[in-house]
Amino acid sequence: MSDIPFRDVDLEEDEAGESTAEANYLEERFSLWSWLTTTDHKRIGILYLISTTFFFFIGGAAAVLIRLELFTPAGDLLTDDGYNKVFTLHGVVMVWFFLVPVIPSVLGNFLIPLMLGAKDLAFPKLNLASWYLNIIGGGFAVWAMLAGGVDTGWTFYTPYSTAFANSHVSLTAIGVFISGFSTIATGVNMIVTVHTMRPAGMGWFRMPLFVWAIYATSLIMLLSTPVLAIVLTLLVTERLLGLGIFNPEYGGDPILFQHLFWFYSHPAVYIMILPGMGVVTEVITCFARRRVFGYKAMVYALLAIAVIGFFVWGHHMFTSGQSMYASLTFSFLSFIVAVPSAIKVFNWTATLYRGQITFEASMLYAMGFVGLFTMGGLTGLFLASVPVDLHMHDTYFVVAHFHYIMVGGMVSAFFAGLHFWWPKITGRMYPETAARIAAMLMFFGFNLTFFPQFILGNIGMPRRYHAYPDEFQVWHVLSSAGAVILAAAYLMPLFYLGWSLIWGRKAGRNPWRAHGLEWQTTSPPPKHNFLTNPDVSGDVYAYHPRRNPRDE
Amino acid sequence: MSNTPFPGQEAAALPPRALASHFHDLSQQKAAHDLGLWIFLATEILFFGGLFAAYLVYALLHPGPFFEAAAETEIVIGTINTAILLTSGLTAALAVKAAGQNRHDAVLLLIGITILLGLAFLAAKGYEYWLDIHHHLYPTSPDFPLDAPAAKLFWSLYWVMTGLHAVHMTVGLGVWAVIWEMARRRSFSLSDNSRVRIAGLYWAFVDLMWLFLWPLLYLAGRAG
Numbered sequence: 001m002s003d004i005p006f007r008d009v010d011l012e013e014d015e016a017g018e019s020t021a022e023a024n025y026l027e028e029r030f031s032l033w034s035w036l037t038t039t040d041h042k043r044i045g046i047l048y049l050i051s052t053t054f055f056f057f058i059g060g061a062a063a064v065l066i067r068l069e070l071f072t073p074a075g076d077l078l079t080d081d082g083y084n085k086v087f088t089l090h091g092v093v094m095v096w097f098f099l100v101p102v103i104p105s106v107l108g109n110f111l112i113p114l115m116l117g118a119k120d121l122a123f124p125k126l127n128l129a130s131w132y133l134n135i136i137g138g139g140f141a142v143w144a145m146l147a148g149g150v151d152t153g154w155t156f157y158t159p160y161s162t163a164f165a166n167s168h169v170s171l172t173a174i175g176v177f178i179s180g181f182s183t184i185a186t187g188v189n190m191i192v193t194v195h196t197m198r199p200a201g202m203g204w205f206r207m208p209l210f211v212w213a214i215y216a217t218s219l220i221m222l223l224s225t226p227v228l229a230i231v232l233t234l235l236v237t238e239r240l241l242g243l244g245i246f247n248p249e250y251g252g253d254p255i256l257f258q259h260l261f262w263f264y265s266h267p268a269v270y271i272m273i274l275p276g277m278g279v280v281t282e283v284i285t286c287f288a289r290r291r292v293f294g295y296k297a298m299v300y301a302l303l304a305i306a307v308i309g310f311f312v313w314g315h316h317m318f319t320s321g322q323s324m325y326a327s328l329t330f331s332f333l334s335f336i337v338a339v340p341s342a343i344k345v346f347n348w349t350a351t352l353y354r355g356q357i358t359f360e361a362s363m364l365y366a367m368g369f370v371g372l373f374t375m376g377g378l379t380g381l382f383l384a385s386v387p388v389d390l391h392m393h394d395t396y397f398v399v400a401h402f403h404y405i406m407v408g409g410m411v412s413a414f415f416a417g418l419h420f421w422w423p424k425i426t427g428r429m430y431p432e433t434a435a436r437i438a439a440m441l442m443f444f445g446f447n448l449t450f451f452p453q454f455i456l457g458n459i460g461m462p463r464r465y466h467a468y469p470d471e472f473q474v475w476h477v478l479s480s481a482g483a484v485i486l487a488a489a490y491l492m493p494l495f496y497l498g499w500s501l502i503w504g505r506k507a508g509r510n511p512w513r514a515h516g517l518e519w520q521t522t523s524p525p526p527k528h529n530f531l532t533n534p535d536v537s538g539d540v541y542a543y544h545p546r547r548n549p550r551d552e
Numbered sequence: 553m554s555n556t557p558f559p560g561q562e563a564a565a566l567p568p569r570a571l572a573s574h575f576h577d578l579s580q581q582k583a584a585h586d587l588g589l590w591i592f593l594a595t596e597i598l599f600f601g602g603l604f605a606a607y608l609v610y611a612l613l614h615p616g617p618f619f620e621a622a623a624e625t626e627i628v629i630g631t632i633n634t635a636i637l638l639t640s641g642l643t644a645a646l647a648v649k650a651a652g653q654n655r656h657d658a659v660l661l662l663i664g665i666t667i668l669l670g671l672a673f674l675a676a677k678g679y680e681y682w683l684d685i686h687h688h689l690y691p692t693s694p695d696f697p698l699d700a701p702a703a704k705l706f707w708s709l710y711w712v713m714t715g716l717h718a719v720h721m722t723v724g725l726g727v728w729a730v731i732w733e734m735a736r737r738r739s740f741s742l743s744d745n746s747r748v749r750i751a752g753l754y755w756a757f758v759d760l761m762w763l764f765l766w767p768l769l770y771l772a773g774r775a776g
Binding site: 120188189192234251259260 | 588704
């Protein structure tokens with residue numbers, strides 16, 4: 001505590017005196033050991049960045065195999081069994097080891113204390129433990145892959161997963177179970193930090209919307225992940241110990257597995273989108289130079305999505321034979337989610353109105369997010385409607401829908417955030433032109449990959465098949481071609497961001513002239529985040545005067 | 553929440569180990585630790601909630617065989633264990649109270665009794681498991697004594713529920729053992745630190761879960 005000098009300096013004082021005061025968090029100590037034992041939230045964010053990138057490329061490699069196999073109608077590249085294992089690997093790794101941790105644990109870890117003017121998260125050791133749990137869980141999943149793979153699909157439906165599958169189901173389930181502890185640890189940390197470590201003067205409704213988004217996400221993580229943990233426990237005890245909670249021979253009900261699984265996994269979909277919404281809000285307001293339109297509505301929309309998300313799981317089970325009245329109720333509630341989602345889309349659009357918009361790379365990613373999320377959301381309404389879903393269930397329409405949300409939405413948002421805060425994280429600027437090209441390539445590549453899948457689904461292509469009739473081929477070829485562009489767009493940042501680490505221009509405190517406490521400290525920040533008290537008196541979105549007559 | 557953002561000066565006066573460097577003062581640290589554990593307990597309730605949901609569904613689907621199976625549990629041991637666990641809850645709560653008053657010897661004694669009662673519970677539970685196995689009351693047994701298939705559902709739930717409860721007990725005993733040893737070495741300030749209170753809270757949760765398991769697994773099927 002006392003090692004921090006409390007100087008009274010003007011916030012605009014920049015570069016000149018920076019290196020003298022305190023080493024930044026990257027240069028504080030260099031050894032590998034210092035990284036592996038760090039409790040600094042910023043360094044743990046970097047550890048998560050490395051591990052999620054690793055898992056992203058494993059899941060991505062599986063996606064490449066899937067798209068190569070589907071290039072031709074015959075099942076010629078992979079066996080049917082091999083194909084099942086590849087798409088299961090793709091789903092398991094992408095959901096639990098990339099999408100769930102990527103924004104909360106990378107950007108959230110790095111930014112939440114900075115945005116709150118705090119020195120660290122509430123539980124720094126727990127934070128480090130969560131990273132280890134995440135990679136141990138991922139290790140189990142990779143081990144299962146190397147040992148021969150899993151063929152159940154990421155949903156582990158019983159009774160196939162309990163009574164019939166001969167692949168490494170238990171190993172994978174244990175891996176996911178362990179990573180669940182990591183998710184819960186992160187959620188506890190974020191919620192306690194937001195509750196107890198806000199600076200005086202920053203009331204709940206003055207927090208940045210990214211913090212709100214992580215808060216809402218953490219609520220979902222905490223209330224849904226334990227249910228996944230118990231359902232996986234039951235699955236593993238059924239496989240290994242012969243207990244039979246879902247065993248139809250004993251009168252057990254496999255549909256109960258689906259209920260418990262989706263009670264987690266539908267809210268988990270919102271774990272995989274709310275943080276993206278938070279990132280995009282910060283980026284759009286900065287590059288439009290406008291206050292966020294309808295701040296409070298944005299907060300309530302986030303919370304509404306988090307809460308309503310717990311009551312819609314049955315829309316995954318319209319074809320399972322559940323009661324028609326249950327289906328209708330779940331359908332209605334699923335439509336309700338569109339309301340807060342639409343509030344967010346309209347408010348992002350309204351934030352742009354009369355803005356002085358500039359198209360930096362992160363803004364391009366963010367705009368891509370808004371468009372793709374809207375597409376994904378609207379097609380979600382198709383699927384929320386029972387009669388349409390009976391036709392579309394388990395087709396490529398569903399595949400396209402959730403990839404628009406998760407890849408088009410969440411991955412775009414992650415890249416938006418990574419580019420936006422890259423100068424803060426590393427202290428360096430990346431080459432803007434290359435980044436803009438990558439952002440646009442990603443948008444076009446994504447649409448070329450996944451839009452044809454809507455059509456494929458509509459004309460009857462089921463998901464999880466490795467061979468298909470000839471008439472579907474043209475759409476599959478388009479999709480695979482798009483995947484090539486998408487892969488290039490994902491690889492590009494690896495190169496130019498890596499390049500920027502050494503040759504990038506020094507960023508300075510606030511290259512985007514953004515508001516928010518994280519921009520008041522140096523880039524990269526010192527170990528304890530702030531050399532001087534951050535000034536919390538200003539409005540976090542004061543991009544234009546609140547009472548400007550010309551705006552009325 | 554604390555009232556000033558960086559009141560480093562007054563915090564520096566406290567003993568160094570009591571306050572972690574990223575907190576402003578003890579009250580903030582205490583609030584964070586307490587909230588953290590309460591939230592963790594919320595996740596635990598959801599975790600056991602999945603089991604209770606499964607119990608409810610199957611009790612409604614197969615009421616007859618389900619409660620017939622419940623009558624096979626060892627009610628004497630289950631009830632004695634309930635009494636043991638509740639008593640340990642009392643000593644744990646008294647330990648928390650004594651820690652708040654910095655009464656060092658009382659804390660050691662009360663935590664010690666809590667640990668012994670917890671071990672007694674696990675020992676009785678182990679004996680009960682041995683009896684259950686002896687009576688072939690596990691679903692894969694070829695000599696499973698009950699005919700109705702749904703009886704095996706009950707016994708699957710019995711093993712998972714009591715097993716997970718025992719895992720939680722074991723974790724709790726480990727936590728108490730570490731705290732007891734740290735308190736014996738006087739390596740932390742009892743009243744400034746949340747450790748004893750947090751362990752007590754966790755122990756109360758383990759107690760409470762058993763208070764749901766006892767009627768569901770032992771009393772059900774015996775009324776009338």
